[in-house]
Amino acid sequence: MTVASPPAAGPARQFAVLAARNLRQARVGRSIGLTVVFPLTFFAGFMVVFHRLMADYGIAYEQFLPPAIVVQTTVLVAMSACYMVAGDARSGLISRYRTLPMGAAVVPAARLVVDAARAAVAVAVILVAAVVVGFRFTAGAAGAVGFVLLAIGFAVVLAAGCAALGLGARDPEQAYSALTLPYLVLTTVSTAFVPVDAFPGWLQPVVRVSPFSAQVDALRALSTEGADQRVWPALVWLLVLGLLFGFAAARSFRRTR
Amino acid sequence: MSEQMIQVHELRRSFGATTALDGVGFSVAAGEVVGLLGPNGAGKTTTIHCLTTLLRPDSGSARVAGFDVVDQAAQVRRSIAVTGQFAALDEMLTGRENLVLFGRLLGLDRRAAAARADELVERFDLGEVAGKPVRTYSGGLRRRADLAASLVVDRPVLFLDEPTTGLDPRSRRALWEVVRQLRADGTTVLLTTQYLEEADQLADRVLLIDHGRVVAEGTPDELKGRLGGTVCEVRVEDPRARETAAARLREAFPDLTEDDDVLRVAAGAGTLTEVVRRLESAGVEADDVTVRRPTLDEVFLSLTGSAAGVPDVAGAGR
Structure with missing residues (x-):
């Protein structure tokens, strides 16, 4: 015992060190590519198939669809967070963190800040593609900024829930595939790809209250008329899910079984 | 040095209907190396999990470096180093990057963390592979790197959970040498092992654990003596x-x-x-x-009615 133990690093330092590590994990895993390729393919396919059909119904699909694709990409960013966290949990890295003097919020926070960055890049890529096919922010810069912030916020909130799930999971593949079904159901049973009146009457109430519908509708509002009453449901959902998942994520790291 | 670095009293823990710890109790003095030896599911790894704050006991109490593992978990974490199959390295990073990462997390500045990493690379003979990702490491290398990462900062108490399970004899001996050096430095070590020889080689004192209780303890020689000589x-x-x-x-x-x-x-x-x-x-x-002379194996058999030397199932699950 010749060297005295240094005091553990402060939470800010630990956060920065772990965030840098997580960023590198995201780059090594090419996670941004993966979270963008699928939505872009989807985007291209839907545009080719439905563009003219929707035009017959008076819907400009190049303006209608991109917010849905943005939601899709942000959900995939969140889901891949689950995959990465579960991988770290399985390898034993998380257990080692747990034996170290670390603030309870450091590990989840360092996860979410990187997810926010990944979401920002993914959203930017989708928006560039959207603009190429004719998508425009007709409500000006404020709407555009609100659009991007809301999209990133949605990704972070969902990522918090996914990270909490991933921390408790034993198998990354299993955890990820467990999320695939709710993801598919929630995106299709929402106003993402068709307006609400295209659904059968009995399903319309479900579509209306869906958090995914709220998110897509708010993004559509922000990209066309600007912030109006359609943004509120999304913000309420963001707050509710943020509290719920934020609590779950913070708890999951220091949870002693 | 009679200060007790680890004190475990009547520790109990169940997982559903399975009782993993059934009132385990022991203490470890400062500077002592104690081996926790037991058959499948005896409760070795669960004990380590409780002492390293990963698991909350149902009842009983435990203190590590004087701090309660439940009420003073943060202080316990400042006093311990942990190496085990359940606590691993970052597979994506190189061995050296891992050492720097943990050094930085534990409060070393960039320069100090780098210097310490170089020192540990040298000491654990990781030079050739220090620049390669940990996921490419063999079992022996990984365990060495793992132990190195636990020692990035000096801690008074070291927990080693099956440190040499699955290693070839040469790597095992290299790890034993490190543990002996640590003892010479005054570190208190609690190790679990499925190798009786390992307990014999390293431990000042051995605790035989079975069905979540300590069934016998003593120096390896004392335990062998119980079977009545040669x-x-x-x-x-x-x-x-x-x-x-x-x-x-x-x-x-x-x-x-x-x-x-x-x-x-x-x-x-x-x-x-x-x-x-x-x-x-x-x-x-x-x-x-x-x-x-009788082997510890035979002592084991006579005391627990089951053979040791089989991988601990509870410990293998991560």
């Missing part, structure tokens, strides 16, 4: 010759026992000569004659 064993494969030999030996050694093709008698001064003389006069050619 034995002389004669192995005769041919059954008829063995019968002849047994009859002849029993005349002088009424305590003779048979175990498959081995005849066993308690050994004292002159026993070996007497045994060999009697075998010769009976015209029996033994396949093997040995005099030895």
